[in-house]
Amino acid sequence: MKPLLELTGVSKFYGEAGLAVPALRGVDLRVGAGELLSIMGPSGSGKSTLMNIIGCLDRPTTGTYLIEGRDVSTLSGDELAAIRNRKVGFVFQTFNLLNRSTAQENVELPLIYRGLSLGQRRRQAREALEVVGMGHRLTHRPAQLSGGEQQRVAIARAIAGDPSLILADEPTGNLDTRTGEEIMAIFQRVNAELGVTVVQVTHDPHRGRQTRRIVLIRDGRIVEDGPLPDGEFLAAAPEPAPAGGGAQ
Amino acid sequence: MNLFESFRLAFNGLRANKMRSFLTMLGVIIGVGAVIALVSVGTGASQEVTTQVEALGSNLVIVMPASARGRDLRVEDAATIEERVAGVAHAVPTLRESATVIWTGRSIDTDVVGTTEFLPEVQSHPVAQGRFLSGQDVLYRRFVAVLGATARNNLFGLRDPMGQEIYISGYPFTVIGVMAEKGEGGLFTPDPDDRVLIPVTTAQRLLGTNKIGSIYVSVNQGANADLVTNHIQRIFEVRFGDADAVQVFSQQQILAAVGSVTGILTMLLGAIAGISLLVGGIGIMNIMLVSVTERTREIGVRKAVGARSRDILAQFLVESVIISLVGGAIGIALGMLGSAAISRLGNVPSVVSLSWVAIAFGFAAAVGVFFGIYPAMQASRLDPIQALRHD
Ligand SMILES: Nc1ncnc2c1ncn2[C@@H]1O[C@H](COP(=O)(O)OP(=O)(O)OP(=O)(O)O)[C@@H](O)[C@H]1O
Numbered sequence: 001m002k003p004l005l006e007l008t009g010v011s012k013f014y015g016e017a018g019l020a021v022p023a024l025r026g027v028d029l030r031v032g033a034g035e036l037l038s039i040m041g042p043s044g045s046g047k048s049t050l051m052n053i054i055g056c057l058d059r060p061t062t063g064t065y066l067i068e069g070r071d072v073s074t075l076s077g078d079e080l081a082a083i084r085n086r087k088v089g090f091v092f093q094t095f096n097l098l099n100r101s102t103a104q105e106n107v108e109l110p111l112i113y114r115g116l117s118l119g120q121r122r123r124q125a126r127e128a129l130e131v132v133g134m135g136h137r138l139t140h141r142p143a144q145l146s147g148g149e150q151q152r153v154a155i156a157r158a159i160a161g162d163p164s165l166i167l168a169d170e171p172t173g174n175l176d177t178r179t180g181e182e183i184m185a186i187f188q189r190v191n192a193e194l195g196v197t198v199v200q201v202t203h204d205p206h207r208g209r210q211t212r213r214i215v216l217i218r219d220g221r222i223v224e225d226g227p228l229p230d231g232e233f234l235a236a237a238p239e240p241a242p243a244g245g246g247a248q
Numbered sequence: 249m250n251l252f253e254s255f256r257l258a259f260n261g262l263r264a265n266k267m268r269s270f271l272t273m274l275g276v277i278i279g280v281g282a283v284i285a286l287v288s289v290g291t292g293a294s295q296e297v298t299t300q301v302e303a304l305g306s307n308l309v310i311v312m313p314a315s316a317r318g319r320d321l322r323v324e325d326a327a328t329i330e331e332r333v334a335g336v337a338h339a340v341p342t343l344r345e346s347a348t349v350i351w352t353g354r355s356i357d358t359d360v361v362g363t364t365e366f367l368p369e370v371q372s373h374p375v376a377q378g379r380f381l382s383g384q385d386v387l388y389r390r391f392v393a394v395l396g397a398t399a400r401n402n403l404f405g406l407r408d409p410m411g412q413e414i415y416i417s418g419y420p421f422t423v424i425g426v427m428a429e430k431g432e433g434g435l436f437t438p439d440p441d442d443r444v445l446i447p448v449t450t451a452q453r454l455l456g457t458n459k460i461g462s463i464y465v466s467v468n469q470g471a472n473a474d475l476v477t478n479h480i481q482r483i484f485e486v487r488f489g490d491a492d493a494v495q496v497f498s499q500q501q502i503l504a505a506v507g508s509v510t511g512i513l514t515m516l517l518g519a520i521a522g523i524s525l526l527v528g529g530i531g532i533m534n535i536m537l538v539s540v541t542e543r544t545r546e547i548g549v550r551k552a553v554g555a556r557s558r559d560i561l562a563q564f565l566v567e568s569v570i571i572s573l574v575g576g577a578i579g580i581a582l583g584m585l586g587s588a589a590i591s592r593l594g595n596v597p598s599v600v601s602l603s604w605v606a607i608a609f610g611f612a613a614a615v616g617v618f619f620g621i622y623p624a625m626q627a628s629r630l631d632p633i634q635a636l637r638h639d
């Protein structure tokens with residue numbers, strides 16, 4: 001069976017040709033459909049760079065990258081946009097919701113660029129918000145939501161378009177422990193129930209053990225990669241429905 | 249993403265910053281409004297002049313002393329033209345002087361014009377009541393007067409002027425007729441209704457002179473006005489030994505000259521207004537650049553979730569086009585109101601020409617595209633990773 005993602009000898013250099021700084025050097029990585037994995041490593045080791053390449057926001061300088069068997073390292077900007085639109089959902093540390101738009105409008109965003117009708121967009125957005133427990137906050141704007149609630153909306157935006165892959169760069173980095181736990185529970189549930197592949201970046205070993213595989217990266221190279229030993233996997237604390245009195 | 253979505257996004261973007269969008273639009277509103285208002289007044293003025301010149305009478309040639317080096321004309325010159333120039337129907341001498349006219353204690357200031365019996369024919373200005381001056385009146389220097397419609401109203405109101413005695417510069421005249429109302433202006437040519445007509449010979453005696461002001465020549469149907477003009481010119485050239493002593497022009501020549509002057513005036517007004525529209529366009533560009541910078545992160549998010557460069561381009565370009573089109577539409581409405589107001593307050597005519605409305609609107613749209621394209625390109629070219637990091 002073909003893996004979902006297949007990176008072979010991927011390197012990334014920043015800067016002018018002569019003074020190029022390598023952020024990734026010869027990364028080989030395979031991720032199967034339905035995996036739940038963490039990328040860990042010290043600051044500046046190249047985790048975000050790798051995520052950008054996996055998410056088709058950036059192209060490798062050398063090496064090949066296949067998504068579902070298709071080589072994306074040579075695609076045009078518009079073709080990459082189409083892949084991001086259909087296959088990838090991003091979750092950011094800082095949420096990156098549009099402040100002027102409601103929760104529902106934020107979740108609709110990827111569907112607009114897919115050309116779906118307004119009615120269909122609304123319906124899919126509402127369903128995605130219900131999956132993350134935000135069905136009762138459709139018309140709230142980001143400023144009216146707590147950090148945890150904003151991250152739920154961001155996850156809803158990532159899953160609304162039914163992607164094969166969710167990329168989360170330090171999704172709990174800006175949240176307190178308890179809220180981070182709730183967010184991880186959502187990722188675990190989305191991965192288990194919807195079968196979506198989830199790749200997260202984290203600094204926290206505890207969060208790492210809430211996924212089933214850990215890739216360790218240092219100085220732009222993968223130095224360790226393996227499944228979590230049996231029995232070490234931690235289920236995140238069951239998510240309570242967000243308190244009715246969340247930030248209003 | 250289709251055009252409808254681009255419009256929806258653009259409207260939301262503009263709505264989010266209502267005051268700023270409105271102020272940006274104001275630049276276009278003022279520009280387009282100024283074009284419409286000024287050009288309408290200019291067009292109205294030029295049409296007005298044209299009608300007034302046409303109202304002087306068709307197939308008309310006017311002879312008058314040149315302003316510099318001018319030599320005096322005499323009654324005999326009119327007779328000479330009538331006898332010697334082929335194609336001339338009548339040559340009518342006129343002598344115009346402003347004067348006070350009194351009737352039983354009531355007095356008005358008006359123009360008194362000395363002329364001959366052929367003026368109604370030459371100026372296409374018929375008599376409405378009574379009769380016009382006759383050849384006998386002119387020959388015998390009679391003290392008789394025919395009133396223009398306005399002069400008659402001002403002096404007599406609802407009373408019947410026929411046979412009444414009026415005083416012009418202290419001399420008694422008998423009113424023998426009233427002219428029909430011509431109704432054309434008085435803004436650019438002397439008002440043909442506000443005058444009192446008396447025999448030219450009588451007028452010369454009143455003024456103690458033997459010269460006249462100008463000669464109105466009517467050309468026969470089918471005769472060539474240019475040939476007549478040239479012939480008259482030559483007669484005076486020979487008489488005075490100076491080609492420039494007398495000015496001779498046909499109605500067509502006056503129309504052409506007036507038309508080119510008012511045309512230039514209209515273009516000039518339009519150009520000035522066009523510059524303000526250009527300034528409005530620069531305002532659009534300025535605001536759109538600010539907006540792109542402010543919304544860098546939004547652009548990054550949109551790109552991350554799958555917006556293509558042309559989707560971002562369309563969103564921002566449509567914003568600036570909406571500003572310019574809505575501004576253009578409001579500007580047209582205000583420009584029409586403005587031109588109506590100017591023409592009422594300033595008592596000048598104004599004509600809103602559809603072609604100028606179309607030009608102004610098209611120009612506004614072009615301004616929106618031209619000044620919107622650069623900021624929109626900037627937005628569409630942003631690198632999503634950099635844009636997401638922007639704060
Ligand atoms: N746009 C860029 N231009 C130049 N160098 C860059 C750029 N982006 C990243 N780098 C460099 O590449 C290296 C890897 O950066 P990256 O952001 O991938 O690290 P990271 O593992 O995500 O770190 P952190 O844990 O702090 O987020 C760093 O040395 C960084 O300075």
Ligand SMILES: [Mg+2]
Nearest residue numbers: 047048049169
């Ligand atoms: Mg990082």
